[in-house]
Amino acid sequence: MSSLIAxxxxxxxxxxRLSSLSADLRSVVDLGADAVELTLTSLDLIAGGRIIEEHVAPLLALTRQFDVTYTAHGLVSSNFMDPDTLPFQLQAAKALVELCDRIGARxxxxxxxxxxxxxIHQRADAVDREREALHELCAYAARHGVRIALENIFSTAPGQYRQTPAEIxxxxxxxxxxxxxxxxxxxHAYLEATYRGLDFMAEIAAMAPVAGHLHVHDSFGRPKGFYEAFFPQxxxxxxxxxxxxxxxxxDIAWERxxxxxxxxxxxxxxMEIGERYRQEQPASLAFARQLMSLNAKA
Structure with a gap:
């Protein structure tokens, strides 16, 4: 039996604006998705670590219209290694945990x-600082019935310090x-493996036994570097x-x-495959379900 549920x-x-999130949500539900990840921080729901209560009721009214499994994306700029912003990061993350509980995102x-x-001088304690913050956040999240999913990210600037997928x-x-x-x-793992000369499969295999959430979208694992494309295409x-x-x-080897x-x-x-590829989303959803079936037989 597969451990993948949706x-x-x-x-x-x-x-x-909530109206544009609503349109995106309705579109993917109409496609037959049985799970939706809400990018909560694309809305004005939190100010200085405090929930803006008058903005929550419309969100609740929207999410209750659909019988899907909800998850939530926290701050895209989340960073528990930076000592300068860590207190604000924790405040915002705890507010997001509360919002997750209220909308039923686990x-x-x-x-x-x-x-x-x-x-450079912050590097010696960076990993311990992040781990201590995660423990505090997880203790808070557990009281709300929410799990924190720690995502591997790829290097985005020269000399940047960040963990590899296996280190995550x-x-x-x-x-x-x-x-x-x-x-x-x-x-992300594919890009970082290419950038650092790591074994892509070994890196994600190290994560799999503790992985409770997956972000799936395709690429060629070629780091962008300083190149700026005129058009996204x-x-x-x-x-x-x-x-x-x-x-x-x-060219990610999904079946393998x-x-x-x-x-x-x-x-x-x-799947983090957005509105730009709405026409291709149905085929990706069918592909994802084939992968779930494949995983069930593994």
Whole structure:
């Protein structure tokens, strides 16, 4: 039996308004998705770590219209390694946990942290700082019935300090809290493996035993570097960067991955394939369900 319980798409408010998130949500539900990841921080729901209560009721009214499994994406700029912003990061993350509980989302995505190249003196304690913050957040999340999913991210600037996918797995194991799981973003892992000269399959295999959430979208694992494409379509033409392509457009070996790797029970397969590829979303959803079936036989 597969540990994968649902497949769906991440949605967001393109203009910061609930109406655009609503349109995106309705579209993916109409496609047949049985899970949706709400990008909560694309809306004005939190100010200085406090929930804006008058903005919550309309969100609740919207989410209650659909019988799907909800998960939530936290701050895209989340970073528990940076000592300067860590107090604010924790406040916002705890507010997001409360929002998750209220909308019935039982997973909150937290990005793995990083330090800039110039933050050399902060590196010695960076991993411990992140782990302590994660433990505090997980203790809070557990009281709300929410799991924190720690996502592997790829290097985005020269000299940046951040953990590899296998090291993210090590952090999850070291924190050792039932409310903490790893989140494998396969394209991120592919990009980082290429950039650092690592074995892609070995890196994601290290994460799989502690992975309770998946971000699935295609790419070619070619780091963008300093290249700036004039049109987004030009980056796709070159196959460079974190492209968030429909499944099958890149060269990630999905069948091999889902045949060989096993994940934690209750894991959701969440596709970060946005509105730009609405026409291709149905085929990606069908592909994702084939991967779930394949994983069930592994």
């Amino acid at each position: 497949a769906g798409f991440a949605v967001e408010a393109a203009d910061g 997973v909150l995505v937290q990005h793995g942290g990083f330090l800039r190249a110039d933050q 797995a090590g952090t999850v194991k070291a924190v050792n809290h039932p409310a903490l799981v790893a989140l494998i973003d396969f394209s 030009e980056a796709v033409a070159l196959g460079i960067g974190d492209l968030h392509l429909p499944l099958g457009w890149g 991955i889902f045949s060989e790797l096993r994940f934690l029970p209750g894991t959701v397969l969440m």
